[in-house]
Amino acid sequence: MIERIFAIARKEFYQIWRDKRSLGMLAFVPTFTILLFGFALSFDTKHIKLAVADLDQTNQSRQFVQSFLHSEYFDLVTEIPSTVEGQKMIEVGTADVVVVIPVDFSKKMIGGESVDIQALVNGGNSNVATTAANYVGIFAQNYSSRIRTAAMQKIGRAAYIPVDYRPRIWFNPELKSSKYLVPGLMGYVMIISTVLSTALSIVREKERGTIEQMMVSPVSSREFMIGKTVPYFVIACVLATLIILAGWLLFDIPVKGSIPILSLALLFFIIGGLGMGLAISTLASTQESAFFLATFATVLPTQLLSGFIFPIENMPVVLKAITTIVPAKYLLVVLRGILLKGSPISAYWQSFLALVIFAFLTMTLAIRRLKKTV
Amino acid sequence: MVSGNSIEVSNLTKRFGDFVAVGDVSFDVKEGEIFGFLGPNGSGKSTVIRMLCGLLDPTEGHATVAGYDIAKNPDDVKRNIGYMSQKFSLYEDLTIEQNLDFFAGIYKIPRARIAERKKYVIDVANLKGLEKRRPRELPGGLRQRLALATSILHEPKIVFLDEPTGGVDPISRRKFWDLIYALSESGITVFVTTHFLDEAEHCNNIGFLYFGKLIAYGSPKELKTKYMTQSILEVKASQPAEALTILGNESGWLDETSIFGNNIHISVDDVELAERNVRKLLTSNDITVLGIEEIEPSLEDIFIHLIDRENKKS
Numbered sequence: 001m002i003e004r005i006f007a008i009a010r011k012e013f014y015q016i017w018r019d020k021r022s023l024g025m026l027a028f029v030p031t032f033t034i035l036l037f038g039f040a041l042s043f044d045t046k047h048i049k050l051a052v053a054d055l056d057q058t059n060q061s062r063q064f065v066q067s068f069l070h071s072e073y074f075d076l077v078t079e080i081p082s083t084v085e086g087q088k089m090i091e092v093g094t095a096d097v098v099v100v101i102p103v104d105f106s107k108k109m110i111g112g113e114s115v116d117i118q119a120l121v122n123g124g125n126s127n128v129a130t131t132a133a134n135y136v137g138i139f140a141q142n143y144s145s146r147i148r149t150a151a152m153q154k155i156g157r158a159a160y161i162p163v164d165y166r167p168r169i170w171f172n173p174e175l176k177s178s179k180y181l182v183p184g185l186m187g188y189v190m191i192i193s194t195v196l197s198t199a200l201s202i203v204r205e206k207e208r209g210t211i212e213q214m215m216v217s218p219v220s221s222r223e224f225m226i227g228k229t230v231p232y233f234v235i236a237c238v239l240a241t242l243i244i245l246a247g248w249l250l251f252d253i254p255v256k257g258s259i260p261i262l263s264l265a266l267l268f269f270i271i272g273g274l275g276m277g278l279a280i281s282t283l284a285s286t287q288e289s290a291f292f293l294a295t296f297a298t299v300l301p302t303q304l305l306s307g308f309i310f311p312i313e314n315m316p317v318v319l320k321a322i323t324t325i326v327p328a329k330y331l332l333v334v335l336r337g338i339l340l341k342g343s344p345i346s347a348y349w350q351s352f353l354a355l356v357i358f359a360f361l362t363m364t365l366a367i368r369r370l371k372k373t374v
Numbered sequence: 375m376v377s378g379n380s381i382e383v384s385n386l387t388k389r390f391g392d393f394v395a396v397g398d399v400s401f402d403v404k405e406g407e408i409f410g411f412l413g414p415n416g417s418g419k420s421t422v423i424r425m426l427c428g429l430l431d432p433t434e435g436h437a438t439v440a441g442y443d444i445a446k447n448p449d450d451v452k453r454n455i456g457y458m459s460q461k462f463s464l465y466e467d468l469t470i471e472q473n474l475d476f477f478a479g480i481y482k483i484p485r486a487r488i489a490e491r492k493k494y495v496i497d498v499a500n501l502k503g504l505e506k507r508r509p510r511e512l513p514g515g516l517r518q519r520l521a522l523a524t525s526i527l528h529e530p531k532i533v534f535l536d537e538p539t540g541g542v543d544p545i546s547r548r549k550f551w552d553l554i555y556a557l558s559e560s561g562i563t564v565f566v567t568t569h570f571l572d573e574a575e576h577c578n579n580i581g582f583l584y585f586g587k588l589i590a591y592g593s594p595k596e597l598k599t600k601y602m603t604q605s606i607l608e609v610k611a612s613q614p615a616e617a618l619t620i621l622g623n624e625s626g627w628l629d630e631t632s633i634f635g636n637n638i639h640i641s642v643d644d645v646e647l648a649e650r651n652v653r654k655l656l657t658s659n660d661i662t663v664l665g666i667e668e669i670e671p672s673l674e675d676i677f678i679h680l681i682d683r684e685n686k687k688s
Contacts, residue, residue: 007479011468018467209461216427216457218449219480250531 008227101261198277256342515546
């Protein structure tokens with residue numbers, strides 16, 4: 001059994017090595033996807049383009065504006081003389097937010113009166129607009145509470161803030177979306193490469209007729225299946241390791257939790273992916289149809305329904321139900337748990353179990369279906 | 375294998391639903407002989423081969439290959455046979471050596487013997503010095519020889535060749551058949567399907583399959599006497615096409631008419647009566663008879679005769 005598996009696996013390695021184009025795809029697609037999604041796709045709202053109409057032009061008003069610019073959330077595009085220019089700038093898109101400081105800003109403040117600050121926000125991108133409006137509010141509030149504390153101290157009273165809101169965000173204190181996305185990317189890249197490569201490699205043998213030679217030999221369907229998948233298993237394991245390393249080095253996502261459990265989860269996921277590829281190979285007779293089926297079964301569900309980009313909690317009931325059969329969903333829960341939170345297995349054991357079931361189901365299905373064809 | 379037969383087939387039947395692909399076929403193949411398996415496309419040849427190679431279970435009947443029951447011990451069957459398919463099925467993207475190593479591995483050839491067996495294949499297929507080349511770089515004839523030699527890498531007792539000479543030039547075909555003779559002489563049983571009837575003449579025994587039924591079985595010589603009760607006349611005429619039409623409309627004193635090149639073959643019971651009739655008929659139609667001669671029937675004549683008989687039955 002071992003000799004035959006070895007012979008088939010060795011042959012497969014030669015073929016992979018020989019087929020530079022597929023090898024390139026196997027290396028290029030994951031790299032490209034990770035760099036693209038990891039760096040370019042970001043939900044973080046930073047460097048909001050800010051225009052200020054400081055009608056007061058006093059020390060206080062300048063201090064107020066400065067408080068915005070100390071953070072990396074706002075970039076001051078320009079100072080403008082009046083609100084009218086601000087409206088124009090929002091229309092053409094040179095500014096996202098225009099803050100208007102009234103003429104009596106410092107006068108009222110010194111006199112102990114409240115001041116109204118106007119902020120015009122471009123609602124074209126609702127995501128950015130919500131965040132920008134919130135940020136302006138937070139900065140304004142911070143500024144007022146500082147003024148207030150100073151004023152209280154002046155008259156010899158301790159600062160008193162009825163509700164002091166101090167959020168502390170766990171696991172991802174800077175709220176970087178890459179930390180949220182990269183675990184999803186791992187699942188995405190892994191499922192595509194495992195399913196696609198196994199499905200294509202088996203269908204290629206069908207298409208070229210080389211599978212016939214295997215069928216008339218004493219090779220059993222199990223030996224054939226194992227021999228064919230071992231190389232892709234090895235490649236997937238290397239790929240998984242590289243992605244974890246890339247997450248750590250490029251996106252500052254160290255493995256906080258248990259490395260053995262992480263490896264096991266990835267292992268089951270890879271086995272499941274290979275099984276899925278094998279099962280698909282029994283449905284397709286040409287490489288084109290195998291490619292189509294494999295992509296259809298992996299790319300869209302993993303992108304849209306795994307919680308990779310869009311949170312599952314916000315989905316309509318029907319879609320939510322469909323996500324149950326998207327294997328990457330479970331890997332994501334486990335990965336996020338281990339990588340970001342360092343949680344113990346008790347926190348995500350259901351998802352871990354789902355991965356085991358995924359591996360078991362697809363492999364059983366593959367063995368059954370392959371027995372009929374091989 | 376006490377019987378000296380390497381393949382024994384009795385009442386083999388394969389049905390796909392209502393369709394009878396192979397119906398009640400029986401024949402034996404002796405050890406070391408070249409057995410030609412003939413029949414038009416779709417006659418069930420491949421189904422029989424697939425059953426004999428242990429890929430397909432028969433619906434009824436049974437068969438042994440190399441002494442093993444095809445339904446009960448398909449794995450033993452597979453260990454003892456070589457198979458070369460119609461379609462070239464070595465890996466085009468691997469070198470010849472890598473291909474041989476692969477087959478050595480899946481047939482579990484003992485390590486000590488691998489080098490010797492590889493050398494044998496390379497010698498037999500005339501590929502010395504080309505071990506590092508890939509099959510796609512070889513001309514058709516060499517590829518065919520490589521495929522055949524590879525199929526006997528693991529020293530099977532029987533080798534199945536499924537239309538091995540399709541798309542190969544006549545000289546390469548000749549060389550390929552020399553290789554088949556050599557294998558047969560070394561004691562390997564060769565089971566070969568072919569379209570070429572001249573190739574069939576080279577076989578020790580022939581089975582002719584037509585719509586799933588074995589309608590003829592025996593040596594080429596036996597077929598020519600056993601199945602051919604009539605005589606064959608070769609008619610040479612000035613306008614062969616018209617002559618064929620005229621003769622084709624006749625019945626009673628002649629059975630089948632067919633054209634071979636510029637000559638017409640007719641099968642008849644009474645040679646003298648037929649000769650007179652042909653001359654009379656053609657001359658009255660202004661066709662010059664250039665010659666009438668009784669000939670020994672070729673396999674082609676026999677198969678045409680047999681097919682005709684089958685068609686008349688149904």
